[in-house]
Amino acid sequence: MTTVLDRARSLSVPRWARPFLIALLLVLILAITVTLTGQTQLTSSGTAEAAVRLALPILFAGLGGLWSERAGIINIGLEGMMILGTWGAAWAGYQWGPWAALVGGLVFGALGGLLHAVATVTFNVNHIVSGVAITLLGMGLTKYLSTLIFEPISQNPRESPRLQGFTEFDVPLLSSGLRALEQQQRVFVSDLAGLLGGLVTGLTPVVLLGVLLVPVSYLVLWRTPFGLRLRAAGESPVAAETLGVNVVAHKYAAVIVSGGLAGLGGAALALNPGQLGYLENQVGGRGYIGLAAMIFGNWRPAGLLAGSALFGYVDGLQLRAGGEAVHALLYAATLLAVVVAVLWVARRRWVPAALALVGGLVVYGLYWTIDTVPTEFATYAPQLVTLLVLAVASQRLRPPAALGVEYRRGEGG
Structure with a gap:
């Protein structure tokens, strides 16, 4: 028996390959669901393309939260910084074009981050109170500025004039080849082709920037002396100060970068091809969902990307196909729960396996008793999904040790 277990451990999957295997498993579950329910929108290229656009603002906001919280500053004000970013992007983009819109969103969001840094780092205001105040300030300030500047042009104080967007493009050959495979309606192959096809179709520079910032954030925060000092400020600021780290400067830098990234999330909303402009209340809680995606990812860039993709996919699915597709997603969730239960059984973890199985049975019972998810719930x-994922992931989270802890210069002296 010992020999068998040793061989099993020697055949364990390398760490770098696990995300790809998990992704393939999820595609397989979706492919089975499509075959059994007939809801082809679950794996269509249109759904994947919509998911990318909807995940972008969440990704930017989540990256902003990552930078701030790795330095020990809770940034619940991401929502307000995104709101400032949408207005700044619309104002700059209307005058100078889409690239200026990105810069405008970045600058306005960074100003919100600077205000949060002054409040929390310099004056030791409670991080939650400061974040809520910045969100309220962002909502009120953008409403005032929109009435002052946009209303004479658009004749509507709630929205800006239409902006010029980026030209969309596809990846040559790859996009057309995947589209051809998707149309063949082969189980798993066409489903995989549809999902991958949506990732290489209708791209813009904003999409490329969002994807690029994930590895850049990882390299800066985990592979540079600056990133090491910044994370030390979030783990043990007193110890970092005794080693000569300027903790205050690193916290300021982190929160300003955080605001700038959240502002880019607002710019991504303003430059969305379906919107192209500022609209009051268009952020719609995405700053909070970005924060949830960051927590789901356990304060790591790769996990954050996965969380953003999950939330963007669910949002895109309900927008394109409504309650029937979300109803089919319950079936997929049942299959996933069964797989998770089997994996726990293989590890001889009986309690988690039982909980996963019971959860799957409850979801399947819900799927069986209703024919479609009401529009109010689908919306x-x-x-x-955010609440469910956070509830499931809460047991494995490891936030920075000094997250939210007040710090005063000189404590390590």
């Missing part, structure tokens, strides 16, 4: 599917 809020991303928020419901």
